Amino acid sequence: MAVSVDEAASTGPVRDHTPPARRLGGRGRSVLEVALLTVLAVVMLFPVLWMIETSIKENRDVYAIPAKFFDFKVTLDHFKDVFAASGGGRSTLSVSFLNSVVVAGVSTVLATVLGVPAAWAYSRFSVKAKKDQLFFILSTRFMPPVVVVIPIFLMYRQAGLIDTKLGLILIYAAFNVPFTIWMMKGFVDEVPAEYEDAAMLDGYTRLQAFWRFTLPLLLPGIAATAVFALIFSWNEFVFAIFLTSSDNVRTAPPAIAGLIGGTTVDWGLVAAASVVFALPVLVFAYLVRKHLIAGVTLGAVRR
């Protein structure tokens, strides 16, 4: 690590064309910056690296003292255990991964289908007490989920939604709709309403105008919003652990947490399951990274 700091610092002055008086300050600062960032990166990335390393170590090496950083035998047995049961057939973990895919996917689709037209309506029409309505919608996101989990549990027990995928899908969609409305409203505001006006004068109804002209221009925004919603549903833990109990309904986060707590903990399996769990989110975030930034910084610069 020390080597890379020196390298970064020594290449600095070569590219640096600022006057000599300021160069020293600039160089001093850049050394400090790189050093701090390096420390931060190590702190942030070490658990991730350790998780990946553990997932490909043999059990002997996982428990070795002193810990083995580099000198261990690579094995993919843990990943096999994530998907296949020891006696053959599918493991319970693989079932919970499948549940996660279904719950996160359907709830995201539901939130998008409901939220995007709502956002369009709030952006285009003069609605009575629009600001109050939007504030109310946003306010449902103010409290942490754990505050409402017990009332929700009681209601779900009455409604027969306890320990069902449908129950999780509904609660995740409910949490994602406000977010979708707010984020999509920003995107809809950016698309000039004149496109729809022009299309309506050209012979289309308002809905056709929205469908044929505004919606295609909104697709990047919808993608970014949906990924945010997907990540929320995929990672959600509190509702999942309270509202589900059986193996064939549980999603991955409580299932992975459930691996810890027996007399012995198979850390290799925990790590492998965690890697499998983290991958889809990373891939999705990478695919839409441009739009994610656009979504976060939206509204910072006005037209």
Next chain:
Amino acid sequence: MAGIEVTALHKRYPDGTVAVDHVDLSIGDGELFVMLGPSGCGKTTTLRAIAGLERQTTGDIRIGDTLVNDLPPAERDIAMVFQFYALYPHLKTRDNLAFPLRAEGLPKSEVHERVDEAARLMRLGPLLDRRPHRLSGGEQQRVALARALVRRPRAFLMDEPLTNLDAELRADMRTEIKHLQGELGTTMVYVTHDQVEAMSLGHRIAILNKGRVEQIGTPLEVYDRPASLFCAAFIGSPPMNLIEVDVADGKLRSQGGLVLAPPPSVPRGRRLVAGVRPEALEVTEPGAERSVPARVVSAEWLGDEIIYVVDHGGRRDVRVRMPPTVRFAADAPVGLRHTGGTPAVYDVSTEELVA
């Protein structure tokens, strides 16, 4: 082609603001009618109500003989050009023009013919295969105009179509629109906040303020006899001088002693203001005939003319338009003389024209 009849149009938004307050307009067949006013005066709302993009709270709109209150925009047979050109970004110029025709379901050959005709009229030949983002602002607006006229609608509605263009291009397009309207003879309602545009384009101008019509008239009528103090201050650059006057021995006299030719009948016992255009005044050598003593406060040298700001002891300084050959230094003692005809006279309390 058809005239447009707007009767007691009223638009109130859910939050209580009144955008259009019982407006009556009678726009003749083939007329180029301009709605002029500051932002928020209700001109765009009125236009959008005529287009059917906005539903009025009360009031009637007739296009030709048809009451269109309940017709959707598409069935009103009108075309609209927007400030932001609203060309469909994914379509080439040719398809943008053909779009409304295809929506109508015209046969291919006729679509082709009409697109070619519109393209020829607006000289779009080389632009036909480009998409909107590869066109300049002026080109985009020409395409937008062509898209409006390709439909041969009963009326054109123009919503500040030149506001986004730079000054030189705007003057060119102004000429082009006026020429086009004359050629086609189609009724056109043109909304703008630019008085120069309104004066140069309109057969008649309606001046709107706070949702109400302040005055409707030809450009000359509007310029010569503004119907209210608002119109007087809005039209003209620099605007009319509003000089407080008293009636004495059948004459209008300002506090500085400036005497104006009186209109035939002047109401008595009211506070009055005379509206005098800057070109109806003259700066003279001190002591010249019929002049009152005054002092030059400042002078704006505009090249083709000089605008003198002159203090003649009245409550407000007056602006005088002079040819560039007549030169006085700032602070110089001068004379001020009224050379125009009878001025428009307004009641201060009602702000309306009284004589």
